[in-house]
Amino acid sequence: MTHSTPGPGLSSRLLADPEMAAACRSRNFTEIFRLAKARGGFHPSRIARACELTPSRVGEVIAGRREITNMNVVERIADGLRIPGHMVGLAPRAWERREAAVHPVPLAGQSATPPADSVLPGRELDDILAIAASARVTPTVLRSLQASIEDYWRRDDEHGGEALRPAVMGQLRYVLSVLRDTADPNHQRSLRGIAAELARLTGWTYFDACQYSTARSYFTEALRLAREIDDRPFIANVLSCLSLQATYEDKTREAIILARAAQDSARLDGGTPRLMAMLSMREAFGHASAHDQEAAHRAIEDAGHHFDRIDPADDDPAWVQYFDRTKLTVDAGIALGQLGDAAAAEPLIEEALRTEVSTNQRGRAFHAYWLARIQLQRGAVELACNTASEALSSATRAGSPRVAAHLQEFRHLLAPYRSTRPAAEISARIQEMRD
Template sequence: MINPVVGVPDMTDSTASPGLPSRLLADPEMVAACAARDFALIFQLAKRKGGFHASRIARACDLTPSRVGEVMNGKPKITNITVIERIADGLRIPGHLLGLAARSWEVPAAPPAGQPAPIPRQATDSWFPESPPPGTGLDEILAIAAGTRVTPTVLRSLQSSIEDYWRRDDEHGGEALRPAVIGQLRYVKGILHDTAEPNFRRSLHGIAAELARLTGWTYFDARQYSTARGYFVESLRLAREIDDRPFVANVLACLSLQATYQDQAREAITLARAAQDSARLSGGTPRLMAMLSMREAFGHATEHDREATHLAINEALHQFERIDPTDDDPAWVQYFDRTKLTVDTGIALGQLGDAEAAEPLIAEALQGEAATNQRGRAFHTFWLARTQLQRHEVELACTTATEALNLAADVESPRVLAHLREFSELLHPYRSAPIASELVRRIGALATR
């Protein structure tokens, strides 16, 4: 589903407000960009959604239009704190969004004597609806007034909700889940602010890190890579604050996988190796090390380095064989079982073009894969079809890709749709075959649905 506000500029008079509209400052994509200090995306969003063109940004921030244009194009990056503060003040971005102290203009002027101080609208936009929901009773009012008291039961409830979010993400995709996950992330960070007990704070940090990673994953699956990166970075920071090195490795692995999707092979390999280093420092379990080695293999396969890919795959297999049932694996890596190892090996080999070795591995994994993982089955079925097409088994490949298409129709995953569009392009030499032309038509219809 496409966010209906994306690409719609703010139509208010540009002279009405000295800075970005509060609606844009509350936009999750802008919040994530600010958290990552990704000024290329901040300026792009200011232009696309706020109507701030390069010359207006330049005037507001005391920069030259050419410098703004260069930043929008991704270079050079802005790291100088003085320039960052000028941008915050020029665009009226609250200090906390950029990791700065509150700006002087954030403090409202004193009201005339006898009048109550107004609450700045910007401070409430991202947290509260325009009007209270109906049916708010006395118990709810008292609970809000007292604040949330953190207990082991609260922590278990939050952790259970994360597990449920991941299950639903596998089954249906993350588009519909994202608002709830972002809302819960804000909620957890809010109660973290009010909690002093060290053990509870550590648990809340871990839960917030998981929610930020899940949010990043939903944006990654939606192919909104810049926003995904911002949430992954937020997750990384939260995990680092409690020195949770295995989870740091987990987030780095997510960033590595995203880099492979962006054809940034060197970055993918570097991130996977950094993840391995982080995991080793905390005695990473064999299952975790196997998963991280496979992420490195994906990076080498993207670079078409056959020798390095096979070395990384062999390391993943070696680590997997070392798994002991008594290992204290983190819950978030337990998905990496024998079936997942097999299908990932097949995908890496398929990326290298070794279809003869890849096809039976992917087919075997699909036989053992959970039927509830709709997106995973669609994704892996696409890869099976691709290896079959590499072997010139056109009719079989189209039949398999039709299965992937049927699965994709039931899950909201732009990432899977992108793979199917890629398959449609691979069918171009075979477009005269009726089965191929019909499949191309159906993929096009689904992609524009």
């Protein structure tokens, strides 16, 4: 939601201040709110009213106890405080265009600064310039494109994919345009592989945003590109993504079929033990969602057997190397938790959280949510609420709608315990995240 008629915001002098400009550029809302209060006379209650936030949330941000990463909230702050979109990495806001129409001529003594959307070329002009440039594909260019994908995945793990998506989609369009003008068959193959990875990453960002139909269309495009170069392991990878999405949509039969198809595709290329372990675990998720105890346990055991066969000399694709012992352990715990076996699931997820890399905030939030849910299953309400608080802290840094939806589910599970102080407090904090 955005303000249609925002009130007076921060002064142009304060917005031009180097400290404020730097804070906006890095989306450091602790510093933005602090400067708004100290130099702009915007007390927390006024910031809260202008940005449609609660005063307590504003206070926590100023104190450095909360971060703001949700794009809807970022937009509300930009509109409420009247921070031009380009300062915080957004498109020009509606009120900017209206003001530009009312005041097309700069005031005396001021320089004319064109709006951000007039500085950048349009899509059609972008295409024309790309054709004129006629980018020449070299091994260096291909290595650079591959490195950028690895960087995108790292940033997606740390911060979520919503803000990343425009850059990924832009690079996908660029690679496809270069592919059309490339005659060398070896370079064509490499470019198709890169395009397939970018399409899968785009699909993943939509999946993480719970936009499942759009995610499916990009996953399907990734499959098409991978099929053109007969990259069987990557086809298996995309099918595993579709399988995971099917579990989220409660399409358990489809999830199982897709996971098995992924395993078949990987076997055709002699799938490495690590890849087969990951794919077996995706099948386990499908069976666990269907509450099929026997099949789920069999798939979990298969994943363990495959993983035990891993050899350091295996030629694993880069995109499956994330599936390490910690990931195997936590995924087994989640599958067992879905089956209702809290006693077996809890120590596995606890162990994984102790050893998990701290930079993957979305992963930590997701795994802490599952631990909290399992602790609640066995009646440890206060412990579950403490664990959910850890999940919430990581979730605010990750900006993942998928994790946020899980936390809302946890809030609903707390309904019978709302009279207790821990449950009431964490419920209120989760609700604030939604606002």
